[in-house]
Amino acid sequence: MKTSIARKILMALSGLFLLVFLLQHFIINFLSVVSPSGFNSVSHFMGYNPLIQFVMQPILMFGVVFHLIMGILLEMQNRGARSVKYAVNGAGANSSWMSRNMIITGLTVMMFLGLHMYDFWAPEMIYKYIEPMPQDPTRYFTELQHKFVDPIRVALYCVSFIFLALHLLYGFQSAFQSVGFRHNRYTPTIKKLGNIYAIAIPLGFIVIALFHYVSQLN
């Protein structure tokens, strides 16, 4: 935990974990487009299954918070490693913008996550535990639709996912490098897979948002 490489490996592992979560989240959301009832039943399962609620949810929260705090910590440490900056910086010639600005794309995504928690998670918690209401396995789809009425909110949602895409475009393959998985036969595939994932998943989320927004226009 103390050495740079241990931290970097943990950063990668938490990132990879979040990638899996994101995929799962996407699949469920996508159900809302093809089958509202399917969406409702899966959402209900996720909302009330004790394993999900009391084991997986805290792990996820921990993963997110860990990734965030470790990211900020490492960034601060890294900035501290060079007190006098260069007058001219030619970094554009040797590395991608994404790779150098993970903290920006990451924090943007985190801010969105704040909004997202306020939108979905907080009401859920209130509904379930603070002012308990009876279980209603059919409410989720309507609640979802309700959030995609305001065009500003939809736009915000879309922009955040663009940042997420940038974060993942670099982060996906970087995580493999960090844990030491690099092989001239497999790494090109991982990079391709990473690019597909990083574009397809955020794009999918955007499409879902737009779908619900458009379907409610009239």
Add this chain to the structure above:
Amino acid sequence: MKLTLKIWRQNGPNDKGKLVDYPVDHVSPDMSFLEMLDVLNEHLVEKGDQPIAFDHDCREGICGMCSLVINGRAHGPQGAVTTCQLHMRSFKDGDTIYIEPFRANSFPVIKDLAVDRSAFDRIIQAGGYISVNTGAAQDANNLPVNKNDADKAFSAATCIGCGACVATCKNASAMLFVSAKVSQLALLPQGKIEAQDRVLNMVNQMDLEGFGNCTNTGACEVECPKGISLDNIARMNREYLVASVKKEK
């Protein structure tokens, strides 16, 4: 060619330092970058000014003593060369060139463009060797080495320890340097015996020296004059992971 040089002048480690303008004229495209600075220094001495201090020695791209960040790039605009191998034909008449030292807190400035890279020596001392005493070796061919591994070990071993990886890394990380040595020795059968302690000790020393963390931007690989590959960093991460899991109390 006529050029404007903006050169970092810093009179000792505690001086604040600043960029100073030096117009230079009659620069031949066949000059090396350091020869261009030699000529400038000769003029400065003739005028009674202090010449610009910069490190250099072999001037054939192998000793690793020369440094400089030129227009924001370690060892200048070309990839895979050291500053001493960079020639003025890479620039054009009228250019303004910023010349700064390799910057990292672990590489304190000694004077002007010369920096102290002894942190690298201390990292090697922490474990960048095979503990074999003189005279204790067996016949060289008693230990065959798979050619592919030998070639990879050689590629890693071509690191000249110049520190361009640190200078160019946005985090001033020394991972490419450290991983090159860890990789070289981990790939060879004779190096495997101490591989676990080596990677743990060298990484520990690297952190103590105050280098930043690797965030895989890949800038080091691009700027490395010897083209040391990121493969080595991945290998070191792997070695580290295995070593720290296996390590006994």
Add this chain to the structure above:
Amino acid sequence: MSVLDSKIPKGAINDKWTYYKDHVNLVNPANKRSIDIIVVGTGLAGSSAAASLAEMGYSVKAFCFQDSARRAHSIAAQGGINAAKNYKNDGDSTYRLFYDTIKGGDYRAREANVHRLAEVSANIIDQCVAQGVPFARDYGGMLDNRSFGGTLVQRTFYAAGQTGQQLLLGAYSAISKEVAKGSVKMYARHEMLDMVIVGGKARGIIARNLVTGEIERHSAHAVLLCTGGYGNVFFLSTNAMGSNVTAAWKAYKRGAYFGNPCYTQIHPTCIPVSGDHQSKLTLMSESLRNDGRIWVPAKKEDVEAIRQKKKKPTDLAEGDRDYYLERRYPSFGNLVPRDVASRAAKERCDAGYGVNATGEAVYLDFAAAIERYGKIECTKKNITNADHATIIKLGREVVKEKYGNLFDMYMQITGENPYETPMMIYPAVHYTMGGLWVDYNLMTTVPGCYALGEANFSDHGANRLGASALMQGLADGYFVIPYTIGEFLANDIRTGKIPTNTPEFDEAERQVKERIEKFLSSKGTKPVDYFHKKLGKVMWNKCGMARNAQGLKEAIEEIKAIREDFWANVRVTGTANEFNQELEKAGRVADFIELGELMCRDALAREESCGGHFREEYQTEDGEALRDDNKFAHVAAWEFKGVENEPSRHKEELVYENIKLVQRSYK
């Protein structure tokens, strides 16, 4: 009897070293701890000596002027390291390596030393492999060899074009291991500025901390000078910018004799000079001569056309090219020893056949090799009826694999692509066979002061064979000095620590400080480099590839004048107590000027031609070096008698009991 006692052990040549090792004095492990050794220089010889001695238990202090031990100029050696392993089954043996080295050195080296070198050569490879030096290997995982100039067997081990680097990093790792244990204390960015003699023995040095400018005293029971060669006396050479003679020169001035200073190796394959701004010359490894063919145009009109860029070298038909090495030396061809190849290039260029604007360049052509390799590749890949383009493409890939980094370097420096057009090369100063005179123990004429590697004169005679410098540096450091130093130190087990607060140290420090003050207070106007370049020109023109009595006499006078001009008109900026590179240079150049004079004196006194020393008055009818074994089969060792006085020349007769002296022939 001569004042020089080479201390060669008795017995047959094969048994001398074994006999010596069996009878030499040893220091017991407990006593070694209380014995200090100073090692100056951390190249192959210095690092390997410091590491080996520390492993044995001695307390070692190692010094280098660079910012790290790993930077020493041994790192720049490209081609390889010789060893009599006979892994190629081509008839190599210790005797053959011994014989080739003596012959290559034009019969001016000491038999016993060279035989010992050949004997330990195989151990070096073992040691380096154990350290993790990544030598080139074949597909079976065994070590690969290549051939080098002046030999008929393949005994050169290599690591692409970076053998020196890999060997030095091996030695550096060994010294780092000892630094970590505390048995070596490393002083980087320190320059030795004087040697301190106490009671007739070398007991310490005065060093300047190059970062702070502080003058420090360091004492020890013995001082090892592993400070490399002095090729930079020519200003332009393949040496590193910092390579210098200062440490060896201070030892000379303190009583160590200087052996054969005039023996300079001019390497045949360097990139030609491009202009006045030139600060150093870059070597292209001799290994290129394995595959490159050297030529100049056969006709003067083609030379003119090429110089005026009306013709390209590739335009010339085979018949219009003069492959002069193949013509003159059919049996060795392009692989003749360095001195022969260099002089042949000079001969052609002096005759007006040089191919660049300055008239000082010849071609090194890979077209034939590319085609040959291309055809082999086609056969390997079962391509029948391959067209020319395919052959060339495949051939280039092979050449790239073998020499890629050298070709890249050439392209970087000249801006020309050697895959398409022949390289241009010209000889340049590369190595100095001369150096401090040492006996069989590697001890100079000052007791307790040793010289190892290029800094001594011992093993290469008048000319060094390719890939033998690395061998000698490591042999001295790993396998010779650890034994031979015991002979001297066995008498020091009761001496105790050498104090530094003695009059001898006071005096040495005073002199060092006085000289620094003299530089800084000089009211001149010219930078140090001005004098260095001037000295270099004199040396190159009059004490370079070809020398004659008149030129050498003139050179001695000219150098004296440069020395006076230097002390009157040099300007050294800055102060003594800071990082001051001009001050460092001034000290080195001042010593080079004195050395230059001695080299000319030595060249003048040696009235014969041998190896790297070619006196125009002494040559055969077809222009080959003409030795005079009756009068000059000896080492000239010079004794310092004051800067203004003529040094005296002592002789160590070379006795050849095992090898018959013959006219060297590579025809």
